[in-house]
Amino acid sequence: MTRKKTFLVFFLLLVAFSVALSMEQINEVSKTNTVVIDGENITYTVTAGLLPVADQNGKEMVRIFSVSYERLLEREDPSRPVTFAFNGGPGVAAMFLHFGAFGPRVADRSGDGAEIPAPPYSLVDNPYTLLDVTDLVFVDPVGTGYSEVADGIDPQRFWDVKEDVAVFAGFIQSYLDWSGRRRSPVYILGESYGGIRGSYLASYLQDFGIFPEGIIFISPVFDLGTIQWSSMDDTALALSIPTYTAAAWYHGKLPAYLMTDLQKAIDSSREWVEEEYIVSLWKGSELSEERKWATASKLSDFTGIDAEVLYKRGLRVNAVEFATLLLEEEGRSLSMYDARITAFGPYVGDSNDETMFALSGQLKTCANDYFKRELGYLTALPYRSGNAEVYLNWNWESGRPAPVSPDSLNTGYPDASKALAQAITRAPYFKVFVASGRFDLECPYESVAYSLNHLEIPQSLQKNITHKVYPGGHMIYFNPQ
Structure with missing residues (x-):
């Protein structure tokens, strides 16, 4: 047309x-x-x-x-x-x-x-x-x-x-x-x-x-x-990482050097995503093992998710997975609508999203x-x-x-x-x-x-x-x- x-x-x-x-x-x-x-x-x-x-x-x-x-x-x-x-x-x-x-x-x-x-x-x-x-x-x-x-x-x-x-x-x-x-x-x-x-x-x-x-x-x-609920393209995934960082900071899951100041942690996350993370995603299977582990380790710092988990998932964790994984050991999941708010069990949708359900x-x-x-x-x-x-x-x-x-x-x-x-x-x-x-x-x-x-x-x-x-x-x- x-x-x-x-x-x-x-x-x-x-x-x-x-x-x-x-x-x-x-x-x-x-x-x-x-x-x-x-x-x-x-x-x-x-x-x-x-x-x-x-x-x-x-x-x-x-x-x-x-x-x-x-x-x-x-x-x-x-x-x-x-x-x-x-x-x-x-x-x-x-x-x-x-x-x-x-x-x-x-x-x-x-x-x-x-x-x-x-x-x-x-x-x-x-x-x-x-x-x-x-x-x-x-x-x-x-x-x-x-x-x-x-x-x-x-x-x-x-x-x-x-x-x-x-x-x-x-x-x-x-x-x-x-x-x-x-x-x-x-x-x-x-x-x-x-x-x-x-x-x-x-x-x-x-x-x-x-x-x-x-x-x-x-x-x-x-x-x-x-955004990820319609796309898992590299761009949509990379654009989510600073929000993961903010959520992990709020729940005390970042390493000590990133916990001192939220804005500085987010700025560091964004800079790393632009300069390194998006490049690693772009390379895909061409990424060396050494570079893949290094990326997983740094991604772990900025998300609070274990580096081995990130490595096995190909350096990719979508928002729903992140909402489940961050507080998994405590038996809680994050709200997709407000990651500060948590609910019992893994994230399964709006029915157990504490923000959407309660509000x-x-x-x-x-x-x-x-x-x-x-x-x-x-x-x-x-x-x-x-x-x-x-x-x-x-x-x-x-x-x-x-x-x-x-x-x-x-x-x-x-x-x-x-x-x-x-x-x-x-x-x-x-x-x-x-x-x-x-x-x-x-x-x-x-x-x-x-x-x-x-x-x-x-x-x-x-x-x-x-x-x-x-x-x-x-x-x-x-x-x-």
Whole structure:
């Protein structure tokens, strides 16, 4: 498919989901509340409901559930931004960002983020909500939250990289029209897989006549080839090692010379990976026995894993293996979402990942209580915080980069880097802020940095990108600081 044809297909996808059936939300509930931010009482209106999105013929396709927060002002302010927030998965509702980070009501947390909360659970006012500077809209993709498809429509149709983005673009246009916010500055906020969704979305909205001013990414992935749950390429493996070092340091498993200072240990790890480790991986079976043992010994220093184990595994330990091996003698495993947190037994997935299991339980409880008791959103359906069926049936094919020439194949991993670069290049005012967690094994911060450092954008626009690393995991906002 030529580049011109590819653009046309993507544009038509956007048009196909751009029409709202009406200017009213379905099952809408609204309430006024107040939150204190920096000593100031902020009064806001919260509105929850389903907004229909239709195809170009006006036929209803989906009803997207969202919760919006608008600050009540004495007079209309067209310069006040509106930020559209979503989580990742794919197949995850906006629950984590909504009740864990940026909503005016969040789950009660304490400590440094490495503590697992116990029932009973409750929501508290959030002094760190973004509501003082922007209105907020938390959006649940098809198959999550209370979002639904129209009768006779197969939901799996929308479980697709590009179809998903098209629905989001249609929803945003419909929301701006419904709420009378066409003049408002638009921002995007995405977490995890939200890196791919948000990058494509920013570029597509520009094609759509909606021009975001910026985007916030939390623990994102832009190129699935840079993270291990989709790739065991040398690059993906090497980019994980500094995160292994941080985790091993936290649990006291590094040699004494590396335990004195975390940042120095990480810097040494990164330098060694760049200069020696990646070279050893590159050589493969051509690597001499002496060099292989030397590499295994140094890799052991930076990961806390026994050198003989590393040697026998060909100098390769993926993130799940690392999560199991580091504390194996203590009978514990690390969380992939926050390597500071541990659980009993080997790592087997989200079911025994202490971070995901415990935090999901807390947030699900709070979300269902909030919607039904605090807001009075009446439905017999439970709030679907996550949907494994969506993830397992997701079509990644449409997210792969376009072939380099018309007669070549569309191969490789889904990668939204070009879309993000396009959004930045076309709008010099467009700003990107990226936050990563130092102990995140799912989307290691070096993988994020690698993608950002390889964006094909002019040097003069590099200043529009900010990447910060924080002392937390995948959901860094659970650290109070």
